[in-house]
Amino acid sequence: MAKSRGFSIYLLKEGYDATNALREDHVLDDDVGAQGLPENASLFILDSAPRAPWWKGYFNIEKELTQVTKGALIFMPVGNRCFALSFGHVAHNLLDSSYEYDFGLRVTLNSLDPRKLKSTDTLDPGAAKRQRTQLPIESELTLFDFDRDSTILRSLTGKVRDEHKALFRHATGASNLRISTDVEAGELPELCEKLLALYQSDAYRAAFPEIQNIVPVRDPAQIEALDSRVLTAFRTRDPDLNITVPEMINYSDNLYVTFAGAGRGLVYDDVYIGRYFAYLNAHEVDLNAMGIEDLRRHVLVLTDEDGNSRDRYSIYKSLVFDTALDDAEGETFHLCEGNWYRIENAYIARLSAYLDPLFAASDLPAYAHASEGEYNAAVAAGDAAIACLDTQNISPDGQSAVEPCDLLAVRDGVATFYHVKVSTLSAQLSHLFNQGVNAVELMRLESQAVDKLEALVRDLMAGGDPDALVVLVRERKYRIVFGIVTRKDPAGRSLNLPLFSRISLMRGMKALQLMDVPASVIFIADQAVAAEGRKKKRKKKEVPEKPQEMQAEAAE
Structure with a gap:
């Protein structure tokens, strides 16, 4: 029986081969004889000089110890394409822009038995959470808790279908394809021909439907083209280009922002891209002269009320933008937190x-306040039948705090839990939607949570009929309303939200639907007057007290 061997295989883009796919600073040697190479293949070898491992000197080991690094890259033309086979740690010598970044994953999807998966590497882009899941038995994708609506599949491992077992048995795919096969060297071109056919096939869509709804863009050439679109939108002040704080923030902490990179900036109490344009204009910066590196170098700075810096974020990482490319029909590209x-x-x-029918007209007053807390308190003060539960907690003793909602009232004969957020930032809205689902789950699972909610209603509800509200809650006759404070036109419905917020909303709405809890989204008109920017408060320099002898000399 032939021995099975491991291979790491890259597919080069059209136009790349052994003559132009390597980095200029590579140290591989191509003057090596090899009698068993496939026809027209090129061989490059890494043969480092012997050197002592770092721990020899660290522990002062007297015995002579050396180690060497060996590796090889074989470039193999197949039809009008070229493959690169990597042995050892040498793949980094390939140009980042020379190979297809989805080759390994697509071949894996087309070749694996969907019932015999072993491991997945996934990414939740909304929370930037990376996760590897491995199971001790061969399983289907559903057992890996893979959410097609919100999770990106980065890598997949498993056993191949019966029709491919003669070529290879196990496969793992990401940018490169890692396989185990017993084919001989002369059979490698035939193997690569079949891998190329698997890469070009869309058959995986039947076994793994909608598995690649969202895919991270890693191809440097494509990223360069997309960044060019960002620059065009920036220079023309495209209204679809927005700026946000790229992390979770607490708006109750008296958030202020300023900008840096072109000089001192004013301090503002809100974040939007017009502030950044005003900052550049104040420093006479020519937008047409700015490039992507300038956007990476300039920063959005979170400050306290006096302008003292707290956190800093690259402007590029803070941009949110959707665009399309001429050669990618049927696809949209989304920039979020510096990633495409x-x-x-x-x-x-x-x-x-799915989402648009869930949007409804607002039944809450317009927002004209300094913070969410002030708004919620004012709404409850204006209607005695509304309980303000902002910052309250209904978790059982000893568990993490869970806020039931911001406002609670009876609307159309049911208890209505309003969750309010002054933001269209993806991370903030994802937190809002999760909060609504978590509160309902807690009330369904923990009777103590309902008891605590009842006590809060009776204590905080100034008028109305708290008894009726409590009865509705205990009979589970309630609904959830997510209220988003924004200046956007409500007619935009779900398109008013960032992409990953829409994904989080759909996930939350489906969870509520499973619990038979009606839910909707409203846009609350933002009528707050934006404050003008102001200069930072300058710190007073402390003058050290002079010694008595010096004070005496000064007096003389």
Whole structure:
């Protein structure tokens, strides 16, 4: 029986081969004889000089110890394409822009038995959470808790289908394809021909439907083209280009922002891209002369009320933008937290079809306040039948705090839990939607949570009929309303929200639907007057007290 060997295989882009796919500073040697190479293949060897491992000197080991690093890259033309086979740690010598970044994953999806998966590497882009899940038995994708609506599949491992077992038995795919096979050297071109056919096939869509709704863009050439679109939008002040704080923040902490990179900036109490344009204009910066590196170098700074810096974020990382490329029909590209994602337009249309009917006209007053807390308190003060439960906790003793909602009232004969957020930032809205689901789950699972909610209602509800409200809650006759404070036109419905917020909303709405809890989204008109920027308060320099002898000399 032939011995099975491991291979790491890259597919080079059209136009790349052994003559132009390597970095200029590579140290590989191509003057090596090899009699068993496939026809027209090129061999490059890494043969480092012997050197002592770092721990020899660290522990002062007297015995002579050396180690060497060995590796090889074999470039193999197949038809009008070229493959690179990597042995050892040498793949980093390939140009980042020379190979197809989805080759390994697509071949894996097309070759694996969907019932015999072993491991997945996933990414939740909304929370930037990376996770590897391994199971001790061969399983289907559903057992890996893979959410097609919100999770990106980065890598997949498993056993191949019966029809491919003659070529290879196990496969793991990401940018490269890692396989185990017993084919001989002369059979490698035939193997690569079949891998190329698997890469070009869309058959995986039947076994893994909608598995690649969202895919991170890693191809440097494509990222360069997308960044060019960002620059165009920036220089023309495209209204679809927005700026946000790229992390979770607490708006009750008296948030202020300023900008840096072109000089001292004014301090503002809100974040939007017009502030950044005003900052650049004040320093006479020519937008047409700015490049992506300038956007990376300039920063958005969170400050306290006096302008003292707290956190700093690259402007590029803070941008949110959707665009398309001429050579990528049917796809939209989304920039979020400095990373590009490719989304199929059919998936975006499906998001809108599900979410848009869930948006309703607002039944809450307009927002004209300094903070969410002030707004919630004012709404409850203006209607005695509304209980303000902002910052309250209904968790059982000893558990993490869970806020039931911001406002609670009876509307159309049911208890209505309003969750309010002054933001269209993806992370903030994802937190809002999760909060609504978590509160309902807690009330369904913990009777103590309902008892605590009843006590809060009776204590905080100034008028109305608290008894009726409590009865509705205990009979589970309630609904959830997510209220988003924004200046955007409500007619935009789900398109007013960032992509990953729409994904989080759909996930939350489906969870509530499973619990038979009606839910909707409203846009609350933002009528707050934006404050003008102001200069930072200058710190007073402390003058050290002079010694008595010096004070005496000064007096003389």
